[in-house]
Amino acid sequence: MNVTKVLIINSNTKQKYIVDFSDEQLKELAKEIKTPSERAMVDYTAPSTTESLSTSNKYYISGDENSNYYQIDILKELITGLDRTKELQSMNDLYNDDNELLYNVIGYLVEEDNGNKGLFLYQLKKTNLVKDKGFWIFKKKAGSGNGSEVKVEQITDGFNLPVDDCLASLYKRKDETEGKVYKAKIYQAYLFDNVFDTLETQHKYVDRTLKRFSSSESQITIAKNKIKVSFTDIKKLKTKIYSDSHLTKTFETVK
Template identity: 30%
Template sequence: MMQISSVYVLKYSSSEEDSIAKLPFENDQLSNLSALVEEPKSKLLHDISSVEDDSFNFTQRYSVTLKESTTSDTDDTEKSDNSIKEKDPHIIILEEIFLELKKNIPLLDKPRAILSQDNKVLFPSVIYMVEDVKEDVSAKHLYVYPLKDSMSVRNCVGLFSRPKKLGSTDAEKLEVHEVDNGFYLPEKDCICSFHVKTVGTQQKIIKTTKVYKAFAFSELFELKKINERYAEHTIDKFIAKDDPLKLTQDKYGVSFAGNSDVEVKKVKDKVTSDELLSKSFARFRGTQNSTIQKVGIVRFKKAIKRLNEYVDSDASANFNKFNIPTIDEENKKIIVNEEQVAVFAELIQNNVVERILNNSIQIPYFNRS
């Protein structure tokens, strides 16, 4: 059973300031609530911490973990913008909320404040915070549950029983309560959780986001918009004038049809207009642990050749030669235009080059009906 230490209502916005209010519970009320709330099951969550793991596109329950080291609270809370952008969006979203909760959050003065005039909830989620401290390990956990319109209560009378017997009978004492405005707190169907564990005097920090309902997570935290923003950032890293992101062991750059403003905009528009492409680019980091960085350009070229052979020989191929990137060996560049960006997005994913060389050719963008 989770031991809830505080409760908040949240309205998240990817473009504006979040709306958060704290519910004014006493300790005994929190203990009672803790006994009622169902803790989500974390077993069988698919770990997508390897950000180029393309199986992420097909899973509804998953987790992402980030390990950091810091020497002070300032180091943890005041990251530079560039540092933040290197993290997975799933970590960033919950981390920002976690840091917000460290501030002086206003108390919800009355239940009516979270309801609109037509009785719709203005805060679509509830956060239960749990804190654990054991020797040199401290941990904080945020559990996010949906607050639905159906949970609002207005102008009703309820009949409630109390664990007290009437005289010598077995009947329970009943009480009548009139409720003008209020809402039920969610007890199940956790959407996601965020866990921050600090270990030892060196302040090793482990952060994990667990998603139990992928669609609800995407809706609640506007993940589509966030992925679009991060996807554009990845494209910008490829064309940066200073220290651009390069691919393969042989450090080939990426040229979006010459990198003119017009061509780059075409590529960005193509990527951000498609949720699958946005997700692929948003989650790509190009670190040395990325599979594509462990592949030599010779094998990458063989994969490109195999794709061209597949288009020429297989009538069921659902993409064409003009969709396949090309390679400029003289200038050590991989050339990609807006028509080729879908195949390129697949090539940089985990183990795709090897799968292509083993005749397993699947380009999800073109496989959709």
């Protein structure tokens, strides 16, 4: 894993900072990051996925710039504009006036020689936070062979970088001719929706679909014999869909 940047992200506002690390530090960090398992991962767009997700917490989605998947849209926003993203200058920038940490996700940007990129997201939990603690720091003495010096460094506010239990990842191809531009992998489905508070976003996708169902000009066609479908009591239908996670998933993915 060739980690080139570390991001700290506010999942609600999508605001992010780059945490400054040297190339050597990034290499050492990459050795500690646990590669997430893709065992039992299912295709989110497959018709059987609603049932599959009752037993599997992992899924993947492939798409391009015009794909309508809320997961890809969320992750795209995090991986774009990194050249304009500011470096973190002070830990104070991460807290509100009540000294509460506003940033809850760490992102590791991985870049390949061919220009493809990947972003791996890990939740920054309360167990990662440190406050008013002393740490033993071991540093090698310059020009002293295997000798080392030890000092105690006091941390007022800080956090340990999470390196396991990956939340999600996004892979972005540079060359669109090689296949779908994006591939999102969600390793913890329910936690992902909770961390990014996706319910409102999902409902927006449902609303868009229902608008098409209610329009006489852009009705949705289903089945091989091209049956045109439309609904009249959209308000009642919307309430029913919102109350059922399976129906929400079905309607927000209609193309």
